[in-house]
Amino acid sequence: MTTDTPFLRPRRRDLLAGSGALTFAGFTGAGERQAPTTLFPFGVASGDPLSDRCIIWTRLARTPLKADGGMPAKPVTVKWFVASASAPAKTLRRGEVRTRPGLGHSVHVDVTGLAPGQACRYWFEADGETSPGGLFRTSDPASDTCRLAVACCNNYEHGYFTAFDHIADLEPDVLFHAGDYIYEKAAKPGLPRQHIGGECMNLTDYRRRYAQYRLDPSMQRMHAAVPIIASWDDHEVAGNWAGMYDKQRSPVFAHRRKAAFQAFYEFMPVRARPAPGWTALQLYRAFTFGAGLRFFALDTRQYRSDQACGDKTQRPCDALHETDRTMLGAAQKSWLEGKLATLDGGWAVIGQQVPSYRQIVHDSEGPWISMDKWDGYPGAQADFHAMLARYTKGRTLVISGDSHAHYLSELRTDWGDPHTRFGMELTVTSVTSSGDGNERRESWEPLSAQNPHIIDHHDRRGFCLIEATRETLTIQPISFDKISQPGASALYRKRFEMT
C-alpha cells in the first residue's frame, strides 16, 4: 500500500538541548584549505550498536591529510568517556587505550555494560585536549518501534553531503551505509568538488582519501549524531572488484586490497577483528532492534566469484551459469542461513550492496544483463531468494545501493508470478554520486515494462528512512533537487508500507 502523507518530519531529541549539544571544536570549514589543528580533526563516530554495547571511534592527527597524520611514531594514550546523554555529568563508563601508529592512531572502543535503549554522550581526551562530543543509543529490542536511515554512494567530487545533515537532524536509531563511502578515483576537473591526489593504490592514498571525506562538516555532523552500520561496496577498494580480482585482474591487486581494507578499518567505527596482514576483514554481522526487527549486514564483494562474461551490462555467455559461482561465499551464506533459521516472525532486513531483484531488459537480439549485480550470478541469486522466502514469512526487506537511483521492487521466487512475492527490496539512491539527476532515467520505461515487479523509481539524490512497528514497516524516500550546491531542502516522496 502506498500513500503520500508527510512522514517523519525532522525532530531533535530533547536530550540534545539539555546536554550542551554537539560541538566541533577546532573545525572551521570544509576541505583542506581550512584544515583544523586540533588533535581530533575528524571528530568522533559510533557504530554497530547492540543492546548492551556500541563502538566509539576517533583518530588522532595533527596534519590530517598526511598519511601519518603528523603524529609521532609512538603510541599515544587516549582517555574515553561515556555519560548519560540527558545527564552528561554522570559518567557511565570510562577507560584508557593506547593508539598504535601502525593503525594511524585510530581508536576503536567497544563500550560494554550499557542498558538497552540507553542514550549516551561520549568523548575522548588526549594530550590535554578534549574531542567534540558524540551521541549514540544502544539498541532496544523491547521497544515497539525502530527507525533506520539508509544511504550509500557519497562521491565527494559530485556534490555536497546534504543528506548527512538531514540524517543528523532526524536522529534515527542507526544509519546503514550500503557502501561507496569513498571513491578511489583520481581528481577530475570540472566537478563541484575535487579529490586530492591520484587514484588510490596504497595505504597512504586510501588514508588521505578517507581523511578528505572525514573533514567534510556534514559527514562529521552525521557521525557525531548517529551510530552507523558500515559496509563496503566496490569503490572502497577498486571499481567492480570481486574477491581477489579487480577489473583488470591486476597482479598487484592483493596488495591494493590489503591497503584498502586497512584504511577502511582505521576510519570506520566497526566491530571487526582484521585478519593478520589484512588478508580479510569480516563485515557480515547481525543486529536486533525494536519492533522485532533483525538486521543482517552482508558483504557481497569480498567473497564473490569474478563477474562472468565481463563487468558491464552486456550479453550473457556460458560462464554465467557455472554452478560454483558465488556472491556470498560458503561461510557467509551458511552464517546467514543459521541466523534466518532463528527468526520468530519479526522483520528481517538484509542490508547489502548490489540489487538482487531481476533487472534484465531484452531487445530484438536477446537479453542485456548487468554482470556486477545478482543478475550476473543467477544460481546464487535463486539460492539467496529461496532462503529468504523459506525463513522470513514474507516479512523481508532487502536493501541495496550501487545504482545511484532509487528503485523499489517486489521480490518473487517466480518473476512472472506476483503470487510468489516473499518480500521487498529497496535500492537506495546515492547521497551525491552521478550528480543532481532528474525525476526519471530514460532506461526506466523499458526496465519497468519488462520487469513489472519494480514498482517505484526516481533519479534524484538523497536517502531513505525506514520506520518499523510490529505491524508495519514504512519506507520513506527523501530526495534533493540539487546536491551540486550545499543546503538544498528535502522532499519527502511517496512512501511505501509493508504489513
Ligand SMILES: [Fe+2]
Ligand atoms: Fe556508487
